[in-house]
Every structure is written in C-alpha cells, then in structure tokens.
Amino acid sequence: DAVMTQTPLSLPVSLGDQASISCRSSQSLENSNGNTYLNWYLQKPGQSPQLLIYRVSNRFSGVLDRFSGSGSGTDFTLKISRVEAEDLGVYFCLQVTHVPYTFGGGTKLEIK
Amino acid sequence: QVQLKESGPGLVAPSQSLSITCTVSGFSLTSYDISWIRQPPGKGLEWLGVIWTGGGTNYNSAFMSRLSISKDNSKSQVFLKMNSLQTDDTAIYYCVRDHYGSREFAYWGQGTLVTVSA
Numbered sequence: 326d327a328v329m330t331q332t333p334l335s336l337p338v339s340l341g342d343q344a345s346i347s348c349r350s351s352q353s354l355e356n357s358n359g360n361t362y363l364n365w366y367l368q369k370p371g372q373s374p375q376l377l378i379y380r381v382s383n384r385f386s387g388v389l390d391r392f393s394g395s396g397s398g399t400d401f402t403l404k405i406s407r408v409e410a411e412d413l414g415v416y417f418c419l420q421v422t423h424v425p426y427t428f429g430g431g432t433k434l435e436i437k
Numbered sequence: 438q439v440q441l442k443e444s445g446p447g448l449v450a451p452s453q454s455l456s457i458t459c460t461v462s463g464f465s466l467t468s469y470d471i472s473w474i475r476q477p478p479g480k481g482l483e484w485l486g487v488i489w490t491g492g493g494t495n496y497n498s499a500f501m502s503r504l505s506i507s508k509d510n511s512k513s514q515v516f517l518k519m520n521s522l523q524t525d526d527t528a529i530y531y532c533v534r535d536h537y538g539s540r541e542f543a544y545w546g547q548g549t550l551v552t553v554s555a
Binding site: 360362364366373374375376379380385386417419421424425426427428429430431 | 472481482483484495497498499531536537539540541542543545546547548
C-alpha cells in the first residue's frame with residue numbers, strides 16, 4: 326500500500342500568514358497514463374471533508390485561489406496564502422493512483 | 438443538485454454484521470462510481486472500496502474478506518455490508534462520488550455514525 330506521510334501534525338498560524346502542508350508518498354503517484362492522482366481536502370469540525378485540490382494542482386470549483394497545490398512523484402505541498410478564520414480545520418491528502426487509495430494522517434490548522 | 442445520504446443502524450453488537458445504504462439524488466449510478474470511506478471518531482480517513490458504474494467492485498484488501506458493496510441503479514441506492522464487526526470498526530461511514538471522473542471524491546454524504554458495542 327502507498328503510505329502517505331503528512332507533516333506537520335499541527336500547524337499554528339496567525340491570521341493573514343501563509344501555511345504550508347507537506348504530503349509524502351512511499352511510492353510514486355504518477356500513473357501509467359501520465360497523470361498524478363493526489364488530492365487535498367479540508368474537514369471543518371462536525372462536517373464531511375470538502376475537496377480543495379485534485380490531481381496535484383487543480384482547484385475544485387469554488388475554491389479560492391489562496392489555495393494552491395504543487396509537487397510530483399512522491400512529494401506534494403498544499404499552500405494556503407493569507408490564512409483566514411474560515412480555513413481552520415484538518416487538512417488531508419489522498420492518493421488515488423494505487424489501490425487501496427490511502428489518506429495522509431491529517432494536519433490541524435489552528436490559530437497561534 | 439448532487440446529494441448522497443447514508444443511513445445505518447447506529448449501534449451494532451460485536452461480531453454482528455453492518456448494513457448501510459447510500460441513497461443518491463441528482464445523478465444516475467450508471468454514470469458515476471461510488472466509494473465508501475470511514476473515519477473513526479477523532480481519527481483519520483480510510484478508503485474501504487468502490488463500486489463502478491457497471492457494477493464491478495474493488496475493495497481495500499484489509500477488508501476484502503468481510504466487505505461487500507452492491508447497488509440498485511433503479512432505486513439510486515448503494516449498499517455496504519461488513520461482517521464480523523469489532524469495536525475498532527466504530528466510525529463515521531461516508532459514501533462519496535467524484536466530479537470529473539478522476540477520483541476527486543468531490544461529493545460526500547453527511548456520514549452515518551456506527552458504534553460497535555455490546
């Protein structure tokens with residue numbers, strides 16, 4: 326199975342700061358078709374996860390451009406610029422290249 | 438409007454089986470795959486398996502021996518059945534759907550909490 330290691334576990338930030346979350350896979354996530362299937366989600370308290378980024382760097386409909394994804398192969402990053410209060414919650418990465426699909430352990434973004 | 442809604446028993450006794458139904462609206466199950474994902478309280482997410490538009494399935498090998506996913510296209514329902522439940526199967530169970538066909542998991546149900554306890 327592709328093990329997804331997400332860091333940090335907790336990320337205290339001040340409102341208006343930039344935040345960066347890392348996700349590393351134990352296997353390359355590049356598919357034989359050339360696509361890389363790595364997604365990012367935000368789960369707010371008491372809610373279902375919501376899709377932010379798919380296939381490494383594509384923002385889902387309605388997601389603000391303060392959220393950006395990058396990376397390739399085994400190393401991926403989610404950046405949140407100018408953090409706002411509504412961004413707080415737990416962020417997860419998910420690889421959907423290899424079955425079983427596997428999630429990172431989560432990063433809790435909280436106020437410093 | 439795309440909607441998915443899970444319904445389950447709430448409480449299951451250890452060693453018993455679990456059945457959850459995902460009822461969808463706003464789209465056809467013949468056009469989109471549906472996956473099941475679970476989340477133990479306060480913990481991370483775990484993919485359980487998928488049912489493809491054609492009815493084929495793919496399961497997380499960790500659950501393959503006790504998990505079954507099926508569907509009824511005419512009723513817009515997807516079914517999860519898991520056998521031999523233990524306390525560590527206590528979790529919120531979600532059904533999810535993609536948007537662009539690239540396994541984005543863009544649409545999630547509200548989830549149904551299943552507690553395994555005597």
